[in-house]
Amino acid sequence: MMRVIDMETTTPSSIVPCGTYGYGETEDYLVNITEAPACLPPSSLLATLSAFQATVSWTETGTATSWDVEWGPTPFTPTGVPTISSLPPPGIILNGLLPSTGYAYYVRANCGSSYSTWSGPKNFTTTVSCPAPIMLVSTGITANGATIDWTSTGVETAWDIEYGPAGFVAGSGIGYTEVAGVLSKPYFIGGLIPATMYDFYVRAVCGPGDVSTWSTKGTFTTLCDSYIVPWMEGFEGMPAVGSKILPPCWSYENVEGTSGPYSSATSGAYNGPHTGIKYIYTNYDNTTWVFTPKIHLTARVMYNFSFYMMNKLVTSPVDF
Numbered sequence: 096m097m098r099v100i101d102m103e104t105t106t107p108s109s110i111v112p113c114g115t116y117g118y119g120e121t122e123d124y125l126v127n128i129t130e131a132p133a134c135l136p137p138s139s140l141l142a143t144l145s146a147f148q149a150t151v152s153w154t155e156t157g158t159a160t161s162w163d164v165e166w167g168p169t170p171f172t173p174t175g176v177p178t179i180s181s182l183p184p185p186g187i188i189l190n191g192l193l194p195s196t197g198y199a200y201y202v203r204a205n206c207g208s209s210y211s212t213w214s215g216p217k218n219f220t221t222t223v224s225c226p227a228p229i230m231l232v233s234t235g236i237t238a239n240g241a242t243i244d245w246t247s248t249g250v251e252t253a254w255d256i257e258y259g260p261a262g263f264v265a266g267s268g269i270g271y272t273e274v275a276g277v278l279s280k281p282y283f284i285g286g287l288i289p290a291t292m293y294d295f296y297v298r299a300v301c302g303p304g305d306v307s308t309w310s311t312k313g314t315f316t317t318l319c320d321s322y323i324v325p326w327m328e329g330f331e332g333m334p335a336v337g338s339k340i341l342p343p344c345w346s347y348e349n350v351e352g353t354s355g356p357y358s359s360a361t362s363g364a365y366n367g368p369h370t371g372i373k374y375i376y377t378n379y380d381n382t383t384w385v386f387t388p389k390i391h392l393t394a395r396v397m398y399n400f401s402f403y404m405m406n407k408l409v410t411s412p413v414d415f
Contacts, residue, residue: 097125099123134205134206136211136214137156138214139153144221149219151166151202162182163180163202166179166200195222224305225299225302227299227311228245228297229248232245238287238319239289240287241315243258254298254299255274255277256273256284258271258296259293289344290319296312298310319389326390330342331371336359339355341385344389345388355376358375
């Protein structure tokens with residue numbers, strides 16, 4: 096029996112174990128003192144991991160020179176029967192594991208004439224066998240091509256690439272071009288459409304049937320190029336309209352004022368489209384130059400260029 100007395104006093108020597116006091120706290124504990132086991136259990140179980148194996152180790156707390164281990168995939172209920180018996184000094188490599196899989200192990204000391212209790216479980220999860228590339232970048236972008244690159248995080252020797260106009264879902268089989276078994280990087284993508292946003296994904300190939308997940312998305316936009324005649328722009332293909340929003344490769348300059356130009360899909364009292372629903376305009380208090388994309392022309396050839404313009408007044412519209 097052990098008694099603990101907690102009481103504020105200036106004369107600690109006056110406190111006796113069996114005394115009675117009007118304040119403070121007295122607690123009694125029953126303490127069982129037994130002989131230490133002859134074979135102490137190991138402590139500090141560790142696991143150093145890779146995709147297909149794990150090195151497990153522990154700290155011996157007694158004098159044992161041999162140990163038993165029981166292990167398996169989680170959820171794991173030990174049986175008390177060792178998977179591996181009579182191991183030499185602490186540490187063993189568990190082979191034949193599956194990537195990205197949870198496992199657990201228990202270990203006990205073998206002291207010759209007796210065994211310790213089991214220590215554990217020590218839970219661990221193997222690593223990914225083929226991690227996905229990271230840090231996708233694009234350089235050397237032209238109207239018809241771009242060079243893409245990435246950072247490898249594994250030991251792969253080849254890569255698969257998917258690229259296409261922005262918005263496709265990697266691995267879906269729809270809306271992109273796939274290039275399999277690329278053996279070097281960076282990689283040049285050609286034959287692209289000018290002034291177009293592209294997405295691309297990369298995955299690592301670490302061996303037959305062993306590929307990573309697709310990387311996060313990389314994105315780039317090809318540059319503008321000269322348009323080939325005949326050419327027409329009706330603004331209906333614009334995905335968005337608003338202040339200073341023009342079709343790809345168009346540009347503008349505000350000569351007077353700063354508010355123009357605008358694109359719109361809604362007719363107003365002073366403006367509206369010639370056909371369709373979309374058009375571009377500028378306010379009456381703003382003078383704006385709007386420039387078409389470059390158009391490829393041949394010397395000594397006559398061309399016609401026309402456009403529709405509206406000068407609309409509320410009371411007396413004049414359209415031309």
